[in-house]
Amino acid sequence: MSEIPDWLNSMAEIVGSKGFTSASDDMAPWLTDWRGRYTGKALALISPASTEEVSAIAKIANAHAIALVPQGGNSGMVGGATPDKTGQSILLSLRRMNKIRDIDAGGQLTVCDAGLILENLHEALNDHGQRFPLTLGGKGSATIGGLVSTNAGGTQVLRHGAMRSLVAGLEAVLPDGSIYNGLSPLKKDNRGYDLKQLLIGGEGTLGIVTAATLKTVPALIDRCVAWAGVASPQAAYALFKFLNAREGQSLEGFEIVPKTCLDAVLEHIPDTRPPLNDSASWNVLIEFVRDQELATDPRELVEKLLAEALEQGLIQDAAIASNESQAEAFWKIRDSISEAERASGPALQHDISVPVARMADFITTAGTQIEEAYTGTKVAAFGHMGDGNVHFHVKAPTEIKAGRDGSQWMERSSQTISRMVHDLVVAEGGSISAEHGIGQTKRDELERLSGDARILVLRAIKSAIDPKNIMNPGKLVPLASGTSAS
Numbered sequence: 289m290s291e292i293p294d295w296l297n298s299m300a301e302i303v304g305s306k307g308f309t310s311a312s313d314d315m316a317p318w319l320t321d322w323r324g325r326y327t328g329k330a331l332a333l334i335s336p337a338s339t340e341e342v343s344a345i346a347k348i349a350n351a352h353a354i355a356l357v358p359q360g361g362n363s364g365m366v367g368g369a370t371p372d373k374t375g376q377s378i379l380l381s382l383r384r385m386n387k388i389r390d391i392d393a394g395g396q397l398t399v400c401d402a403g404l405i406l407e408n409l410h411e412a413l414n415d416h417g418q419r420f421p422l423t424l425g426g427k428g429s430a431t432i433g434g435l436v437s438t439n440a441g442g443t444q445v446l447r448h449g450a451m452r453s454l455v456a457g458l459e460a461v462l463p464d465g466s467i468y469n470g471l472s473p474l475k476k477d478n479r480g481y482d483l484k485q486l487l488i489g490g491e492g493t494l495g496i497v498t499a500a501t502l503k504t505v506p507a508l509i510d511r512c513v514a515w516a517g518v519a520s521p522q523a524a525y526a527l528f529k530f531l532n533a534r535e536g537q538s539l540e541g542f543e544i545v546p547k548t549c550l551d552a553v554l555e556h557i558p559d560t561r562p563p564l565n566d567s568a569s570w571n572v573l574i575e576f577v578r579d580q581e582l583a584t585d586p587r588e589l590v591e592k593l594l595a596e597a598l599e600q601g602l603i604q605d606a607a608i609a610s611n612e613s614q615a616e617a618f619w620k621i622r623d624s625i626s627e628a629e630r631a632s633g634p635a636l637q638h639d640i641s642v643p644v645a646r647m648a649d650f651i652t653t654a655g656t657q658i659e660e661a662y663t664g665t666k667v668a669a670f671g672h673m674g675d676g677n678v679h680f681h682v683k684a685p686t687e688i689k690a691g692r693d694g695s696q697w698m699e700r701s702s703q704t705i706s707r708m709v710h711d712l713v714v715a716e717g718g719s720i721s722a723e724h725g726i727g728q729t730k731r732d733e734l735e736r737l738s739g740d741a742r743i744l745v746l747r748a749i750k751s752a753i754d755p756k757n758i759m760n761p762g763k764l765v766p767l768a769s770g771t772s773a774s
C-alpha cells in the first residue's frame with residue numbers, strides 16, 4: 289500500500305475527519321459527472337468548512353503543484369467538475385460551506401457561502417419577502433459557487449440577466465492561497481481589471497469562489513403562466529416582439545417547445561398532460577409576473593395580450609393556467625424536456641446562442657441543413673428563445689438505439705454533426721456555449737472556432753493568475769501546444 293505523502297496528511301489535518309476522505313467508495317459518486325459522460329480519479333476528496341481552510345489547502349497545493357478541482361453540486365453540463373484520469377488531483381468540494389451569512393432585505397443583497405444550494409437560497413429568501421431571480425432544472429443540487437463559476441442562466445434571464453448581472457461581490461481563494469475579499473457591493477469601483485468578473489464564468493480555473501454577495505428582488509405577489517400554440521419559430525419570435533413591446537417589464541419567461549419535445553415529455557414523463565386540445569407544431573411557454581414594483585395584474589394582462597395575439601394571427605390557440613398547480617404543470621413540461629429526450633434515444637446536445645432576432649431563422653435553416661446532411665437525424669431545438677439561446681439537439685436515426693450503438697454514434701458524430709452545428713452557429717455570430725460553459729466537453733471546439741485574440745487572452749490570464757496550472761487543469765482554457773492537461 290502506498291504511503292500518504294506528508295502534504296496530503298497536512299491537508300487532512302486542516303479539514304479534520306469530517307472533511308477528508310481518500311476511500312474510493314466515498315469518492316465514487318463525485319468522480320462521475322451527473323450525465324455520466326466523464327469519470328475521473330482523485331487522490332482525495334477534501335471538503336473545507338471555511339474560507340481559511342480553503343486558503344490553507346490552496347497554499348499546500350500550490351507549494352507542491354497539486355491540481356485542485358473545485359466542485360459544488362456536480363450538476364454542471366460540460367464535465368467541468370470531474371477530475372482527469374491520472375488520479376493526481378484533489379477534488380475540492382465546497383458543499384460543507386453552505387451558510388447564508390447575511391440577508392439585507394431592504395438593501396436587496398444577500399451574502400452566502402459558495403456551497404449553498406440554490407433551492408435553499410430560494411426558500412430562505414422567501415421568508416424575508418425577497419427572491420433570487422435565477423432558477424434552473426438543477427436547483428436542488430446546483431450551488432452558488434458553481435452557478436457563479438459557470439455564469440449560469442436558466443429561465444429568468446430575460447428580465448434579470450444571468451449570474452454575471454446578479455453578483456454584486458465575491459470572496460475567493462486564489463491559487464497561491466491568498467484571499468480576495470471583494471464581497472462589498474460597490475456600485476462604482478474603477479480600480480482597473482475586475483477580478484470578480486474574471487472569476488464569474490471562470491469554471492474554477494482561476495481560483496475557488498468561497499462566498500458571494502447576490503442581488504435580490506422583491507418576492508412575487510403573483511404570476512400568470514400560459515401555453516400558446518404557434519405555427520413556426522418565426523411566429524414565436526413575432527409573438528415575443530409583440531409581448532415585449534407591450535409589457536416587456538413584467539415578461540419573465542419565454543420558452544419555445546417544438547411538438548416533438550412535447551410529445552416526448554407526454555410519452556416518457558409521468559403525470560404530464562397536453563396543455564392544448566389540438567397540438568401545434570410549435571409552442572411557447574410564457575410567464576408574466578407581478579411584484580411590488582409592478583402594478584398590473586398578470587392574469588388580466590395575459591388574457592388581454594393573448595386575445596389580441598389571437599386576433600392578429602400570431603398564435604393559433606392558448607391555455608392560461610388557472611391556478612398555481614396548473615402553472616407548475618406547464619413548467620414541468622418545459623423542465624422535463626431534457627429527461628424525456630434522453631429517454632427517447634441518443635442525441636447530440638448543443639447549448640447555443642445567436643442574436644435574438646436571428647434565432648427563429650437559425651432554428652429552421654440550420655435544422656434543415658443538418659437533417660439533409662445526415663440522413664435520418666432529427667433536430668429538436670427548445671428553450672430560452674427570448675434570450676436567443678436554445679438547446680439544439682440532434683437525434684440519432686431511429687435504428688440507432690441507446691446503449692453501445694448510441695454511444696458509438698455520439699462519439700463519431702461529435703466530430704462531424706456537432707462541428708457542423710457549431711460552424712453554423714459561428715457563421716451567425718453566435719456562441720457555442722450560451723450558458724453551460726466549456727469544461728472539458730467544448731475546449732477543443734472553443735480553440736478551433738475562436739480567433740487568436742480570444743485564445744491569447746484566455747491563456748495569458750490563466751498563466752498570470754495560476755502560473756503552476758493547479759486550478760482545474762484541462763478545463764476551459766485550450767492547452768498551449770506541447771503541454772498536457774495536468
Ligand SMILES: Cc1cc2nc3c(=O)[nH]c(=O)nc-3n(C[C@H](O)[C@H](O)[C@H](O)COP(=O)(O)OP(=O)(O)OC[C@H]3O[C@@H](n4cnc5c(N)ncnc54)[C@H](O)[C@@H]3O)c2cc1C
Pocket residue numbers: 322357358359360361362363364365367368369382402423424425426427429430431432433434435436437438439440441442443491492493495496497498723724727760763
Ligand atoms: C436538470 C438540470 C437543468 C439545468 N438547467 C440549466 C439551465 O437552464 N441553465 C444553466 O445555466 N445551467 C443549467 N444546468 C447546469 C448546472 O445546474 C449549472 O451549470 C450550475 O451552475 C452548476 O452548479 P454546481 O454547483 O452543480 O457546479 P459543479 O457542476 O459542481 O461545477 C461546475 C463548474 O464550476 C466549478 N466550480 C464549482 N464550484 C466552484 C467554486 N466554489 N469555485 C470555483 N469553481 C467552482 C467546477 O470546477 C466546474 O468547472 C442544469 C443542470 C441540471 C442537472
